[in-house]
Amino acid sequence: MxxxxxxxxxxxxxxxxxxxxxxxxxxxxxxxxxxxxxxxxxxxxxxxxxxxxxxxxxxxxxxxxxxxxxxxxxxxxxxxxxxxxxxxxxxxxxxxxxxxxxxxxxxxxxxxxxxxxxxxxxxxxxxxxxxxxxxxxxxxxxxxxxxxxxxxxxxxxxxxxxxxxxxxxxxxxxxxxxxxVDLEQFTPVERRSRAGVELLLCSRLSREKWPDLAIDTLRTLREGGVDARLTVAGHGPMRAALERRSAGLPVRFLGYLEDRSELRRVLGTADLTLAPGPIETFGLAALESMACGTPVIGNAASALPEVIGTGGAAGLAADGTPEAFADAVDDLLLVPERVRRTAARRRAEQFPxxxxxxxxxxxxxxxxxxxx
Structure with missing residues (x-):
């Protein structure tokens, strides 16, 4: 030295x-x-x-x-x-x-x-x-x-x-x-076109993260006729309760993903990532999602609006209710996929x-x- x-x-x-x-x-x-x-x-x-x-x-x-x-x-x-x-x-x-x-x-x-x-x-x-x-x-x-x-x-x-x-x-x-964010580790991946909307929650499954809001958002979307599914990546004390809450819904729980390449694949192949926690002071998982080209919908009460930025293509902020999150999903899906994924990556590139x-x-x- x-x-x-x-x-x-x-x-x-x-x-x-x-x-x-x-x-x-x-x-x-x-x-x-x-x-x-x-x-x-x-x-x-x-x-x-x-x-x-x-x-x-x-x-x-x-x-x-x-x-x-x-x-x-x-x-x-x-x-x-x-x-x-x-x-x-x-x-x-x-x-x-x-x-x-x-x-x-x-x-x-x-x-x-x-x-x-x-x-x-x-x-x-x-x-x-x-x-x-x-x-x-x-x-x-x-x-x-x-x-x-x-x-x-x-x-x-x-x-x-x-x-x-x-x-x-x-x-x-x-x-x-x-x-x-590690911009070399978290990069966009090739996505295959498929029917329906793939939502992702990447979070510790604990009370302060409000993971139940993601499940309730999925339910609201499906009740409104949207063919949406939710993948949950993460572990925590609320997992059993969340599995019960998601009964009858297309939700899969992956647990903690230790393999970074697998995490990148999961982040990069989702259509949108949900970040429902109201007290997030930054949101590293959300930023990693954007680095992989996946836009984020974050709780407007948290720091996520600062990370997502303005303009709407890289992500949106929503009030902490299933209805508001579902509306944000609908709004963001109106943006062409290539536009929103490019915007998400470019926003993440501001945070090396x-x-x-x-x-x-x-x-x-x-x-x-x-x-x-």
């Missing part, structure tokens, strides 16, 4: 063992850092304490309990073990992707004079509300934690304007850095991971003062 190289250590909870948007983002960022000549390490939860060599650097797992009903996600409670790891790793920069049990690592970095980036990968108010916390209380709790984030000395990063708004609500000024990495490396972390 050159004298200008830095050692960045990424620390996160909810780092899926095989899949998940956060896992994808941190690994892609790590590859970008390595390609730029920097050193990158990860500290994430796992079944046991371990140090694993990966293509992005060493991944240190800290034994952590699984979160019930989360589909396999874990949360580190042994924060002292994380601090000891950080002292051993001696990072030049800490990149924190958690505002739950690891939030205090930003204060650790401040005490040790280490610059820290704190990325808001989720809307805290939305996550709390989806877990059943009353909305006014969810907002107050989120505001309190976000004020603490601003008070931690970290430079706060948000992936979209939607993600930034709850930070701005308490007077913060987060740096906006969109995530990206190289741009994300360059933007992060360009940040000089400085404390964000707490508003008076």
């Amino acid at each position: 050159s004298a200008d190289a830095l050692h960045a250590v990424a620390v996160a909870n909810f780092f899926g063992p095989r899949t998940g948007g956060l896992r994808t983002a941190l690994l892609e960022i790590g590859r970008g850092y390595r390609a730029a000549g920097h050193r990158y390490s990860l500290v994430v939860p796992g079944e046991r304490d371990a140090a694993i060599e990966t293509d992005v650097g060493v991944m240190h797992t800290v034994a952590a309990p699984p979160v019930p009903g989360s589909g396999g996600y874990r949360v580190i409670v042994r924060t002292g073990a994380v601090q000891r790891l950080l002292e051993e790793l001696a990072p030049d920069r800490l990149e924190l992707s958690d505002r739950t049990t690891l939030h205090g690592m930003a204060h650790w970095a401040l005490r040790h004079g280490i610059p820290c980036l704190l990325t808001a990968h989720e809307r805290l108010d939305g996550v709390l509300a989806s877990a059943g916390v009353p909305v006014p209380l969810a907002r107050r709790l989120a505001d309190a934690r976000n004020r603490a984030s601003l008070d931690s000395g970290a430079t706060v990063v948000a992936t979209t304007a939607f993600a930034a708004r709850e930070i701005e609500r308490v007077g913060g000024r987060p740096v906006r850095v969109p995530l990206g 991971w190289q741009r994300t990495v360059a933007a992060l490396l360009a940040i000089t972390p400085t404390p964000d003062p707490v508003p008076a």
Whole structure:
């Protein structure tokens, strides 16, 4: 490494063992850092304490309990073990992707004079509300934690304007850095003409993602005379309930697709992808779909309208009801297939991971003062 190289250590909870948007983002960022000549390490939860060599650097797992009903996600409670790891790793920069049990690592970095980036990968108010916390209380709790984030000395990063708004609500000024997509791995595939409409849901099957809206959209379309089918790619705690909900409908469940080439084929051969989650702060699966040439219909309440863009050909935003999603499907199918698929790919090409990495490396972390 050159004298200008830095050692960045990424620390996160909810780092899926095989899949998940956060896992994808941190690994892609790590590859970008390595390609730029920097050193990158990860500290994430796992079944046991371990140090694993990966293509992005060493991944240190800290034994952590699984979160019930989360589909396999874990949360580190042994924060002292994380601090000891950080002292051993001696990072030049800490990149924190958690505002739950690891939030205090930003204060650790401040005490040790280490610059820290704190990325808001989720809307805290939305996550709390989806877990059943009353909305006014969810907002107050989120505001309190976000004020603490601003008070931690970290430079706060948000992936979209939607993600930034709850930070701005308490007077913060987060740096906006969109995530990206692997434009070489996710590319359009050859599609054969066939009857009917092939819809796709590519998502973790959990409550906050609203996967049931995709099934209800299919039902609404078919009741309106549209010959539509739905493929569900993903796994999660709601799968059994969704299978029951889809009884009598043409729905197939593929589970998690570990083979990236198979995922590309599934993404690329659908007519449209549905992204029904109302609290998505970016939507990596939706962007991967567009990179494969498949337009997206996203929940208008989420960050998806920012990712899809304006103009309508690459995708549409719809209110979170089956009727609104079904209407958006009808509207998007009026656009000639070649036009909408070309538009989807071109939109995705605006989000290469190289741009994300360059933007992060360009940040000089400085404390964000707490508003008076």
